[in-house]
Amino acid sequence: MSELKLPGHVEEWLQDQKAKGSILNIWTCQGCGNRILCYHADAGVTPFMMTCDECGDTAQSCFYNIKQPTYVWFRPKTTEELMAISKEEYENSNREVKKNVTVNDVYQENLEHFNEGGVFRKAVGK
Numbered sequence: 001m002s003e004l005k006l007p008g009h010v011e012e013w014l015q016d017q018k019a020k021g022s023i024l025n026i027w028t029c030q031g032c033g034n035r036i037l038c039y040h041a042d043a044g045v046t047p048f049m050m051t052c053d054e055c056g057d058t059a060q061s062c063f064y065n066i067k068q069p070t071y072v073w074f075r076p077k078t079t080e081e082l083m084a085i086s087k088e089e090y091e092n093s094n095r096e097v098k099k100n101v102t103v104n105d106v107y108q109e110n111l112e113h114f115n116e117g118g119v120f121r122k123a124v125g126k
Contacts, residue, residue, distance in 0.1 A: 007081040007122075010074045014124060025064050031057025071121045076114065085120055086110050 017039065027036040029052035036059055040046045052059045076082040086107035090098070093106075110120075 007074060007076055007085070009077055010072050010122065014072060023064060024066065026062045026066055027059035028062065029055060029057050029059040031055045034059065070123065072124050073119050073121050075119050082110055082114060083107055085122075 024037065024039055025046055027038070027050055028034075029036070031052060032055040034052050034054040036050065036053065038046065046061065048061050050059050051057075076085060087103055089110070090101070090103045090106045093101075114120075
């Protein structure tokens with residue numbers, strides 16, 4: 001299965017974050033289990049431990065032992081982006097799905113989802 005391409009504005013944002021050196025890290029609270037996700041913009045600015053926003057206990061860093069964003073949520077900016085998403089979704093579907101639907105069916109379903117305020121998710125960095 002090929003990796004789905006990100007719409008231009010999402011790819012630009014992600015590349016901008018990488019160019020700025022922004023890196024995602026997670027701290028897990030030892031008391032309540034709350035997870036704190038933060039981007040850091042400069043090297044050496046993140047603490048090993050911090051106070052949990054939820055319970056006040058100590059949250060410990062995972063030392064960046066996470067995949068950099070696995071998914072990006074977004075709303076397509078143009079009908080062309082929505083069609084591109086639909087085509088890739090169709091192309092990456094299994095044969096059984098392709099027997100029963102067309103690219104246009106996928107587009108219409110995505111358009112309805114979009115018009116109802118829906119957002120889309122794309123895998124990144126895999």
